[in-house]
Amino acid sequence: MSHQSQTMALSQPATARGLLRALSILTLSAMVALGAAQSEARAAPESFADLAERVSPSVVNITTSTTVAAPVNRGPVFPDGSPFDELFRDFGLPSPGQQQGETRPRRSNALGSGYVVSEDGYIVTNNHVIEGADEIEIEFFEGQRLPAKLIGTDPKTDVAVLKVESDKPLKFVKFGNSDEARVGEWVMAMGNPLGQGFSVSAGIISARNRELSGTYDDYLQTDAAINRGNSGGPLFNMNGDVIGMNTAILSPNGGSIGIGFSMTSNVVSKVVAQLKEYGETRRGWLGVKIQDVTPDMAEAMGLGDTKGALVSEVPEGPAMDAGMKAGDIITSFDGGVVSDVRELVRRVADAPVGEAVRVTVLREGKSQTLLVTLGRRELAEGEPVPAAVQAPQESEGEILGLTVTPVTPALANELGLPSGTAGLVIKEIAEDSDGYEKGLRAGDVITEAGQQTVTQVSDFEDQISAAKDAGRKSLLLLIRRGGEPRFLALPIED
Structure with a gap:
């Protein structure tokens, strides 16, 4: 209450009593709201004993x-x-007593x-x-x-x-919704650390959406003690639901330093359901190569933000059949917004094989919706990428610190490129050029510039001029390195 309000209250007793009554009601409401918030946030429990006793019969040690x-x-x-x-x-x-090379x-x-x-x-x-x-x-x-x-x-x-086959029904635990797990919430880990037998540790969720090395990684990070032998054990929320599977630790000495990783239950439960039903996974396959949109790429393409997954190549498959093209930016998949590559990969993998889904793409500044019937990733992996159209022969040129020349059959063979590769090969690149700083190297093949096919030096020059005329500071290139496609934004300012 301000000094003025206090003065008014002193000079008007009846009003003051009403004001105090109102403040009391407000204070009580605030206390109720605070209590509700504390309840929702789940303050530290007095003990984990009841939870541990309830779920322990469902946790097992595994010896192989x-x-x-x-x-x-x-x-x-x-x-x-x-x-x-x-x-x-x-x-x-x-x-x-040991004969070298002799084993049993x-x-x-x-x-x-x-x-x-x-x-x-x-x-x-x-x-x-x-x-x-x-x-x-x-x-x-x-x-x-x-x-x-x-x-x-x-x-x-x-x-x-x-x-396992048991004479009586076994006690089991349920998967919870890991998407609802919040950073700072209490969790409990159980397992067989260092072969010491059943053990319980507790902590909080330290971070979400951690990625280690896998395509489908989605880890919860926790400071609950996890050590060798805890692998495969459950991470419980305070309801006793499994929200993660303890998988890895970050440690310089092999012991717990409070950085453990549990694969989220929403990933694990889907895999478990497929393994139980089929004995193998059956993931959806879109049939594109994709990459994240960087700020300089967004500028080169005239985009307002970096959301979505940029399609760098469309080999034969579901996406090609649906009309998708390299340079499209996938912004929505099956009704869900796509913010980056990781999100798209998980959404596609979770979609049923053979299902027709709506995929929204941004193409040349306009939104289009394609109907794609998904294939199965496990069957598609390892299929070769079709060769591109053969490029015509032409002399080399020097542009923006790059010495480029069209791909010829002899040059393709010399560089170990797939037969039929078309584009411009970077023969040399100045180490003080913007292209070198952005990651271009000698041997890279430029197949598109400004989302247009380039097979001649003049094609490249035309696209640079068009980008400058449009007031852009960079030009989007599609390059191949070791057969793998990737977009890159090349600065073109004088």
Whole structure:
């Protein structure tokens, strides 16, 4: 309350009583709202004991056995740490009891974690926990041990599904909606860290949408302690739903430093459903090569923002059949907005194979909607890209620090380019040029400039002039390097 308001209240007692009553009501409302907000934010629980007790029967330890080749020792073997043993080791020699190169099969064991997702015995873990295993054994919280059969794996998301046969229904946990998980919310991890048996750790979600190295990566980052052996174990929210599968840690020493990564349940659950039904994944396939739109590319194309996925190549497949072209920017897929490449990849993968979906593209500044019938990615991977039209022969030219010449059959063979490649080869590039700074290198093939095919030096010059006339500071190039297409914005200012 301001000084003026206080003065008015003192001079008008009746009004002041009414004002105080109103303030009391407002304060009470604020307290109720604050309490609701605190409840929604889920303050730190007094204990995780009830939650741990409830979900523990559904969390399992996984032991795998694998046959590996091991060195064979014949004759006396020096004890570890003895001077003789160290002497041979320092010189990189086998110990006297070991014949160099001689091996014999032996059993190797590994440990991991997992969780039961159905009462009839389906268990989820990481692919790397069971990869290459000859035998898999499941240990339950109560001590029961059962052999497990491998149902299916997906190395791309590091997910594996196992199955055990039990005389009685098993206790299981449900997948939650990881999209609803917020940074700062409490989570609990369970598993078999360092082979120590069932263990619980708690922390918060530190970050979302982390990417490590996979095409479909979507990790929750957490500071809940995760160590070796926790792989494949669940990350629970406070409702007891699985919102992540503990998969990796960032650590300089192999131990937990509070940076752990759990693959989101919304990724895992879709993979699990397919592995249970088919024993393999069946992901949608659009049939395009794509890249993110950078600010300089957006400027070169006259775009207002960098949202969407830029199509760099359209080989034979669903997208080509639907009329999609290189240079199109995909802004919407099946009714959902596409902000970048990662989002589009996940949306396409989640779409059913054979389903016709609406894909909205931005082409030459105008929006178009295409109806694309999706193929299956697993069948399409590895298919060769069709060769381009043969370019005519012409002498070289020097433009913006680039020495370019049309592709000829002899030059294509010399550079190891696919037969029929057309465009302009960069023979030399000045290291102080803008093109070099942007990433162009000798051997790159320019196939398009300003979203128009270029097969002659004059084509390139014409597109530079057109871009300058339009008041643009850069020209969009489509290049090939090692057969892979990529867009790049080349500055053209004098």
